[in-house]
Amino acid sequence: MAFSIPTISLSKPKQETVQALRDASLTSGFFQLTDIEPHVSRELILQMFDETRKFFQLPSSEKEKVTKRNHLVGGYEGFRFYDLAKTGDGGKKGEVDDEDGGWNEGFAIAPEWGTNCFPQANPSDNKMEGIDAFDPATFEATCKAYFHAVQELGRHLLSLIAQGLGIEQDFFEGYLDHQNSFCRLTHYYRADTEGAPTPTKVEIGAAPHTDWGALTLLVQDEIGGLQVYDRALNQWHDVPPHPLGTGIVCNIGDLLARWTNNKYRSTLHRVLAPKRGVHRYSIPFFNPGNPSFPIKTIYTCLAEGETPQFDTITAGEYITSKHMESTGAKKV
Ligand SMILES: O=C(O)CCC(=O)C(=O)O
Numbered sequence: 001m002a003f004s005i006p007t008i009s010l011s012k013p014k015q016e017t018v019q020a021l022r023d024a025s026l027t028s029g030f031f032q033l034t035d036i037e038p039h040v041s042r043e044l045i046l047q048m049f050d051e052t053r054k055f056f057q058l059p060s061s062e063k064e065k066v067t068k069r070n071h072l073v074g075g076y077e078g079f080r081f082y083d084l085a086k087t088g089d090g091g092k093k094g095e096v097d098d099e100d101g102g103w104n105e106g107f108a109i110a111p112e113w114g115t116n117c118f119p120q121a122n123p124s125d126n127k128m129e130g131i132d133a134f135d136p137a138t139f140e141a142t143c144k145a146y147f148h149a150v151q152e153l154g155r156h157l158l159s160l161i162a163q164g165l166g167i168e169q170d171f172f173e174g175y176l177d178h179q180n181s182f183c184r185l186t187h188y189y190r191a192d193t194e195g196a197p198t199p200t201k202v203e204i205g206a207a208p209h210t211d212w213g214a215l216t217l218l219v220q221d222e223i224g225g226l227q228v229y230d231r232a233l234n235q236w237h238d239v240p241p242h243p244l245g246t247g248i249v250c251n252i253g254d255l256l257a258r259w260t261n262n263k264y265r266s267t268l269h270r271v272l273a274p275k276r277g278v279h280r281y282s283i284p285f286f287n288p289g290n291p292s293f294p295i296k297t298i299y300t301c302l303a304e305g306e307t308p309q310f311d312t313i314t315a316g317e318y319i320t321s322k323h324m325e326s327t328g329a330k331k332v
Pocket residue numbers: 184186206211218220225226269270271282283284
């Protein structure tokens with residue numbers, strides 16, 4: 001079957017959506033959601049992207065004041081904070097120069113982490129010539145509103161996914177009841193340095209990787225660059241952007257693959273760097289979940305006589321190990 005990333009409308013009858021989510025999870029592991037308006041309004045997405053752009057336009061010295069201290073708090077992550085190529089089979093494909101990955105900077109937000117990860121008001125520092133003024137209070141309020149809207153949509157989708165797996169609708173509630181979900185506002189950029197040699201290999205914004213949690217919900221702007229790996233044809237497949245605010249890209253993460261004995265696909269994906277001088281913004285929402293929740297193969301995912309491919313592990317153990325692989329960070 002040809003590889004495709006299906007579009008799933010949230011305005012269809014529930015049973016149809018449950019089936020469409022199941023089919024997509026079993027095949028590409030990626031789908032594009034449309035008709036999201038009752039859950040996350042277009043206006044809120046546009047506002048969030050506006051705030052994101054203003055934040056990243058701040059001078060580095062301002063952004064660095066809110067640098068992320070460890071993986072349990074939010075904050076700013078400078079260029080090349082993560083080396084996703086180290087987290088799995090992503091870096092081994094030989095298409096990418098080792099030195100040429102990770103042309104992105106990020107800001108991780110999670111209201112549960114408290115407010116001290118957000119920039120504090122300091123009007124004289126937070127203004128740059130020629131660009132819109134950055135107002136920390138508006139930034140924080142928008143981040144929180146956006147986060148809560150996407151978090152609730154994620155919860156809704158996981159209840160539909162549970163139904164598609166033939167298990168109790170609230171199966172994932174225990175995973176979500178103490179969630180460590182976060183959004184990573186992301187800015188992809190590679191300066192257009194005059195006289196720089198023409199790249200001989202693809203330039204990478206985010207190295208090939210799989211996502212670690214249950215389900216990722218991503219809003220990307222209209223620049224494009226996200227690609228998904230088609231194992232059967234051994235080639236990369238573009239995930240075309242929708243007009244900003246009208247769609248959300250979702251993908252199954254490693255924990256759902258483990259829960260389902262690898263039936264639901266945690267698919268390798270990457271982001272090409274935008275053309276030099278072009279800015280790209282995207283905002284993924286990740287839900288790594290309750291750290292003490294056990295990730296044990298779901299009984300409906302084992303045929304008679306089939307054995308689990310993975311040992312039971314807690315969500316926290318898995319996510320922490322991935323975080324450490326990708327950043328070289330010490331356990332906190
Ligand atoms: O920016 C994108 O399109 C995808 C980013 C991504 O895959 C990630 O942050 O895990």
